[in-house]
Amino acid sequence: MILEAISNFFIVNQEILWLVTLLADLSCTILLYRLFGKTGLQVAIAFSILLANLQGPKLTIIFGLQTSLGVIFYASIFFATDVLSENYGKKAAQDAVQMGFIVSIIMILMMSLALLYQPSTQPGTAEISKEIHNAFATIINFTPRFLIGSLLAYYISQRFDVWAFHYIKQQTGEKHLWLRNNLSTMSSQIIDTTIYSLVAWWGIVDLKTAIQLGLVKYLFKIIISIIDTFFIYWAKFSHNKIAVK
Numbered sequence: 001m002i003l004e005a006i007s008n009f010f011i012v013n014q015e016i017l018w019l020v021t022l023l024a025d026l027s028c029t030i031l032l033y034r035l036f037g038k039t040g041l042q043v044a045i046a047f048s049i050l051l052a053n054l055q056g057p058k059l060t061i062i063f064g065l066q067t068s069l070g071v072i073f074y075a076s077i078f079f080a081t082d083v084l085s086e087n088y089g090k091k092a093a094q095d096a097v098q099m100g101f102i103v104s105i106i107m108i109l110m111m112s113l114a115l116l117y118q119p120s121t122q123p124g125t126a127e128i129s130k131e132i133h134n135a136f137a138t139i140i141n142f143t144p145r146f147l148i149g150s151l152l153a154y155y156i157s158q159r160f161d162v163w164a165f166h167y168i169k170q171q172t173g174e175k176h177l178w179l180r181n182n183l184s185t186m187s188s189q190i191i192d193t194t195i196y197s198l199v200a201w202w203g204i205v206d207l208k209t210a211i212q213l214g215l216v217k218y219l220f221k222i223i224i225s226i227i228d229t230f231f232i233y234w235a236k237f238s239h240n241k242i243a244v245k
Contacts, residue, residue, distance in 0.1 A: 075224040097158040149199030157192035
């Protein structure tokens with residue numbers, strides 16, 4: 001009964017659901033960092049890439065604007081990369097970018113192979129097996145195009161994000177963490193959103209709609225970047241705690 005009430009509440013209040021999902025995603029990244037240090041951040045990046053790519057085709061309405069559900073998880077990747085850059089240096093962040101890129105390629109291969117397996121025809125399970133197979137096929141048939149767009153956008157924009165973060169850090173020293181976090185993320189997200197919107201959406205929808213989806217997506221990424229400022233200071237505090245242990 002309680003779970004049903006919570007579910008109904010979020011169905012009616014999609015904006016609150018969006019905010020709760022974002023805060024939960026960023027908090028889980030911090031949790032992985034507190035538990036496993038640098039490795040936890042690398043896992044968070046790889047996991048967020050998988051979630052973002054699988055949920056990228058799912059469109060929803062938030063604050064009256066149509067956007068992709070994957071934007072939450074994809075934007076959090078930039079947060080984790082900035083935490084790595086700040087606490088472990090440029091090479092650690094670049095290694096995480098490479099790791100995420102390879103994980104995405106492996107995902108494409110494994111999901112493509114999985115689709116070749118035919119559903120069971122055994123009595124009693126044939127119907128549900130076919131339904132699950134068709135649902136799986138729907139996701140995978142969308143996923144390759146979104147993954148290609150995501151791979152290009154991810155690799156280019158993340159490399160730029162790491163460079164921009166450390167360039168700003170060289171200019172400001174250890175001060176103004178909020179500045180390098182926000183400027184590097186917001187500028188790299190322009191690159192990410194432009195590439196992804198044109199490759200993933202253009203052709204599935206008309207160019208005007210693809211541009212509209214891109215602009216809305218970038219708006220949400222700016223909001224997420226501002227919100228994650230608190231979390232990056234939390235991560236900095238966590239790093240100091242980890243270093244003391």
